Amino acid sequence: MPLFKGFNMPVFDIDGELVEYEPGEKILSAALRCGKIIPHYCYHPGMSIVATCRMCLVDVVDMGNGRPAPKLQTACSMDATEGMKVETLNPKVEEGRKLVNEFLLVNHPLDCPICDQSGECTLQDYAFEYGSGKSEMDYSKRVSGWRDIGSFVALERNRCIQCSRCDRFTREITGTNEFGMFNRGHELTVDTYADRPMTNKFQGNMADICPVGAITEKEFRFKRRAWKLKKNRSICTGCSTGCNVTIEHDRNEIFRLKPHENQSVNKWWLCDEGRLTYRIMNERKTRIHQPLGRVEGKLEGISWEEAYSAIAERVGDLSALPEEVLALTDTHASNEELFLLQKLLKDIFSSDNIFCPLPTWEQSESEFFINTLITTDNTPNRAGALALKIKGDAKSTKLKKAIENELKVVFVLGNPFEAEVEVQEKIKRAQLVVHLGTFHNSWSEIADVVLSGQYYSEKEGTFTNKDQRVQATEIAVKALRRTRPEWQILMDLSASLGHGNSYSSSADVFNAMTEQVKSFADLSYAEIRLFGKELNHKTKDSGMKVVKAHT
Amino acid sequence: MAEETLVLFKNIRNPKYDKSLSAYKKSGGFKSLKKVFGMKPDEVVQEVKESGIRGRGGAGFPTGLKWSFMAKGTGKPSYLVANADESEPGTCKDRELMLKDPHMFLEGLMIGCYAIGCHHGYVYVRGEYFPSIKSLNEAVDELYADGLLGLDPMGSGFNLDITIHTGAGAYICGEESALLDSLEGKRGHPRVKPPFPAVSGFNGCPTSVNNVETLACMPFILGDNGVEDFKNFGPQNNSGTHLVSLSGHVNRPGVYELRMDVNMKDIIYEFGGGIRNGKKLKGVIPGGSSSPVMTADEVDVLYNFDDLAKKGTMMGSSAMMVFDEDTDVVKLLHRITRFYAHESCGQCTPCREGTHWSRQIIRDFLNGNGSEEKLLRLNRVGGNMMGTTLCALGDAAAMPIQSFVKKFPEEFRKYYATV
Numbered sequence A: 001m002p003l004f005k006g007f008n009m010p011v012f013d014i015d016g017e018l019v020e021y022e023p024g025e026k027i028l029s030a031a032l033r034c035g036k037i038i039p040h041y042c043y044h045p046g047m048s049i050v051a052t053c054r055m056c057l058v059d060v061v062d063m064g065n066g067r068p069a070p071k072l073q074t075a076c077s078m079d080a081t082e083g084m085k086v087e088t089l090n091p092k093v094e095e096g097r098k099l100v101n102e103f104l105l106v107n108h109p110l111d112c113p114i115c116d117q118s119g120e121c122t123l124q125d126y127a128f129e130y131g132s133g134k135s136e137m138d139y140s141k142r143v144s145g146w147r148d149i150g151s152f153v154a155l156e157r158n159r160c161i162q163c164s165r166c167d168r169f170t171r172e173i174t175g176t177n178e179f180g181m182f183n184r185g186h187e188l189t190v191d192t193y194a195d196r197p198m199t200n201k202f203q204g205n206m207a208d209i210c211p212v213g214a215i216t217e218k219e220f221r222f223k224r225r226a227w228k229l230k231k232n233r234s235i236c237t238g239c240s241t242g243c244n245v246t247i248e249h250d251r252n253e254i255f256r257l258k259p260h261e262n263q264s265v266n267k268w269w270l271c272d273e274g275r276l277t278y279r280i281m282n283e284r285k286t287r288i289h290q291p292l293g294r295v296e297g298k299l300e301g302i303s304w305e306e307a308y309s310a311i312a313e314r315v316g317d318l319s320a321l322p323e324e325v326l327a328l329t330d331t332h333a334s335n336e337e338l339f340l341l342q343k344l345l346k347d348i349f350s351s352d353n354i355f356c357p358l359p360t361w362e363q364s365e366s367e368f369f370i371n372t373l374i375t376t377d378n379t380p381n382r383a384g385a386l387a388l389k390i391k392g393d394a395k396s397t398k399l400k401k402a403i404e405n406e407l408k409v410v411f412v413l414g415n416p417f418e419a420e421v422e423v424q425e426k427i428k429r430a431q432l433v434v435h436l437g438t439f440h441n442s443w444s445e446i447a448d449v450v451l452s453g454q455y456y457s458e459k460e461g462t463f464t465n466k467d468q469r470v471q472a473t474e475i476a477v478k479a480l481r482r483t484r485p486e487w488q489i490l491m492d493l494s495a496s497l498g499h500g501n502s503y504s505s506s507a508d509v510f511n512a513m514t515e516q517v518k519s520f521a522d523l524s525y526a527e528i529r530l531f532g533k534e535l536n537h538k539t540k541d542s543g544m545k546v547v548k549a550h551t
Numbered sequence B: 001m002a003e004e005t006l007v008l009f010k011n012i013r014n015p016k017y018d019k020s021l022s023a024y025k026k027s028g029g030f031k032s033l034k035k036v037f038g039m040k041p042d043e044v045v046q047e048v049k050e051s052g053i054r055g056r057g058g059a060g061f062p063t064g065l066k067w068s069f070m071a072k073g074t075g076k077p078s079y080l081v082a083n084a085d086e087s088e089p090g091t092c093k094d095r096e097l098m099l100k101d102p103h104m105f106l107e108g109l110m111i112g113c114y115a116i117g118c119h120h121g122y123v124y125v126r127g128e129y130f131p132s133i134k135s136l137n138e139a140v141d142e143l144y145a146d147g148l149l150g151l152d153p154m155g156s157g158f159n160l161d162i163t164i165h166t167g168a169g170a171y172i173c174g175e176e177s178a179l180l181d182s183l184e185g186k187r188g189h190p191r192v193k194p195p196f197p198a199v200s201g202f203n204g205c206p207t208s209v210n211n212v213e214t215l216a217c218m219p220f221i222l223g224d225n226g227v228e229d230f231k232n233f234g235p236q237n238n239s240g241t242h243l244v245s246l247s248g249h250v251n252r253p254g255v256y257e258l259r260m261d262v263n264m265k266d267i268i269y270e271f272g273g274g275i276r277n278g279k280k281l282k283g284v285i286p287g288g289s290s291s292p293v294m295t296a297d298e299v300d301v302l303y304n305f306d307d308l309a310k311k312g313t314m315m316g317s318s319a320m321m322v323f324d325e326d327t328d329v330v331k332l333l334h335r336i337t338r339f340y341a342h343e344s345c346g347q348c349t350p351c352r353e354g355t356h357w358s359r360q361i362i363r364d365f366l367n368g369n370g371s372e373e374k375l376l377r378l379n380r381v382g383g384n385m386m387g388t389t390l391c392a393l394g395d396a397a398a399m400p401i402q403s404f405v406k407k408f409p410e411e412f413r414k415y416y417a418t419v
């Protein structure tokens, strides 16, 4: 790779600006990459080019050979060439867009007030920009009717502009071919084949790529106007792929997750299951709302100070040996939280008795990239735990050996080993069990002290995905009042046990980690924030087994 | 009476000819193929270039040039596909060839295959042409039985197969890239060009799509002194004879084989025997329903590619539709527009919406609701399809609308609403 990208790249001219392109690249693709806006509907960078919506018209005033193109050209399908001059804003182009837009609207219902796409609809935007505001269409409009096409998305065909993105999606992206175009001419429409509901696990993407309100997510229908939503970058923690998402919320309620393009991780896509994880972010019933302490066998609300001092007092009384201390964590904890928990054990108890479940998992090979998104591995920060050398194995045998000792102090972060009754029985007998978590589970039931943590949509943190890429989450919504981020709880706990750390933020912890943990060396928080970065020192065995797709 | 010039129809016009392989051979058939097998493929392409033949499918693109564009050294097979989808309204010339002298066309196809190095030629036949399909299949069977198709015909070492493939009756599948999609088993939707079929056509391989009549000219062109004779049949750049499908209000409609220097007037009044019932001529659609209409006083012109282009219209597939003074031009335009609205594949916006909208406007006229404003709108909507679509169907739908409005505005006024 050349030092900077433009070094060897040819250039052409858009509206007087020089734009670089890769040989074979189309005008539209190069323009979009450089932040130029050219209206378009059918073009999608991840799919084949059909050049049918005719919206991306530009005026090629010089084709690179001194001659102009004979008529307006579709930017999505025309190759950029050296010395080419393209105008995207002249009156001829505006006129061209205007007429395409008029055609798109003659049969469009324009029911924006009840359309979920409203506010993020490019048809609406361009109609506003190029439309005359008055229709010359005197006749009744085409009606194609509503279709129930699947569990995840709704299809309102009257709004369809026949851009064929959805059709190409099931052919080229998922390979499931269950959706396509039907009829001809002005009756051309979209539907599933043979009235069967769609089965692919990525239907939500069809709602994303549909430029209008024809395909929308059922889950989001009629819930919020799109323009009310505030958006924050985050990572989906549904599995270890770590798809980049935006968390979209209003008044502290989360309404949906949308994919955020990251070519190194999820490209433009997100699976439906991942989208549904937004529900748990709004969950309140099973949340741990405040610190709890066991009084006469029952958990009761206490203050943070009471919780910390109770723990400190008990730990002082017990003066546990290293092997009598244990920490368990799941892999929903961020790198920073894992690091601090490990550090707490080491600093206070000189112990490295920290375990997490690391089940083996299989990744099936597929010719379709999108199928590699969903993994059966729902341990979003497995690679982070491995990088920190936290102990664990598929069958929890190491852990079972460790709990043979008389346990005095046990810390549990999240919900690890939830199905291992034997482990839980053993730990129940420990002198002090402290649970840090967001939701009530079997651990909070046996804990002596419960510390109320925060969900990843409420705090900052970094996660290491299956490719050992470290990625960051942002605070999207305000957390419950009497909860604290786990990294802070662990820091406070450590201080109350006599070993103060003074990190002011999760990012601060991350920076300390890059200094103290070899795997994380040479990373900076600033650098991973946008698109993440792979570890410079990777763990060899991630527990993944690649299996051939059965055909 | 004026005479036809018989090249393609030399057997068909012989009442004793029975279209069998032996009859075709007796008439001199397959001599050209034999000669071609002794030439280098490039030499064949060169001869075709020199003959100046232009495609008879509608666009009039030079065939020799098209063949010379075929990508070479790609490591992929090359394909020649005969376009027998003949569905431009008014056109019925390929049908004559396939039905009455299939071997001449097939010999032409075989010559073409040799010229571009294709070992498997396809004929994509319009689905409704049942008798033509039968005739072609029988002819191909004869060729296989005779050893002219299959392994090593005439000891040439050039193996060749031909498959007759039937369409399902869609006009758009006559457009070459939609035809290839359909041939691959997909929906017939025109593709983005470039890449042109010569680079990426059938199954992504270099492909040439040629009209049936174009290919049927090959045995003559590659026969003795064919190139020179072919050029002499018409003015420069318009060589050869061509098949004219004459229909409408003439006394003798039919397919005529004519030189390219025949006057259109003579085609109507000599070959066609004039307007039926002694009526006066009102106008002519000169080259299939998509070509811009001509009025009665414009028809004194040579009927070939260039002379018609100079008049602002086109020869297209040489299908002349003649209409007399009693014809309701608005109804005629409605019928044409209905055809394009029905046959548009619908993928691109201006054609999908424009064909239907313009039809709605014309129907509004027919219902007596016309107005000056609506006429302007019709012209605008038609014009907005011109040059703005992916394939030429958008143009094909726009040209009649714009030309009818321009040339017969008073006819539309008859349908203005009276308030």
Ligand SMILES: Cc1cc2nc3c(=O)[nH]c(=O)nc-3n(C[C@H](O)[C@H](O)[C@H](O)COP(=O)(O)O)c2cc1C
Pocket (backbone or CB within 6 Å): B054, B055, B056, B057, B058, B059, B060, B061, B063, B066, B083, B084, B085, B086, B087, B088, B171, B172, B173, B174, B175, B176, B177, B209, B210, B211, B212, B214, B215, B391, B392, B393, B396
């Ligand atoms: C909408 C449309 C329909 C067409 N239909 C036919 C047809 O029925 N037969 C045909 O030979 N060419 C048809 N063509 C032209 C073909 O695309 C192509 O140019 C032609 O087959 C090339 O053959 P030629 O070079 O021998 O003319 C059509 C073109 C368009 C745009």
Ligand code: SF4
Pocket (backbone or CB within 6 Å): A108, A109, A110, A111, A112, A113, A115, A116, A117, A118, A119, A121, A122, A123, A124, A159, A212, A213, A214
């Ligand atoms: S698809 Fe867009 S333009 Fe159409 S009704 Fe919905 S918001 Fe409005």
Ligand code: SF4
Pocket (backbone or CB within 6 Å): A159, A160, A161, A162, A163, A164, A165, A166, A167, A190, A209, A210, A211, A212, A214, A215
């Ligand atoms: S449903 Fe949406 S994505 Fe599919 S063709 Fe219609 S507008 Fe395009």
Ligand code: SF4
Pocket (backbone or CB within 6 Å): B172, B189, B190, B343, B344, B345, B346, B347, B348, B349, B351, B352, B389, B390, B391, B392, B393, B394
């Ligand atoms: S111009 Fe019409 S027929 Fe041609 S591709 Fe576009 S919609 Fe289809």
Ligand code: FES
Pocket (backbone or CB within 6 Å): A039, A040, A041, A042, A043, A050, A051, A052, A053, A054, A055, A056, A057, A074, A075, A076, A077
């Ligand atoms: S984006 Fe170019 S034609 Fe649709």
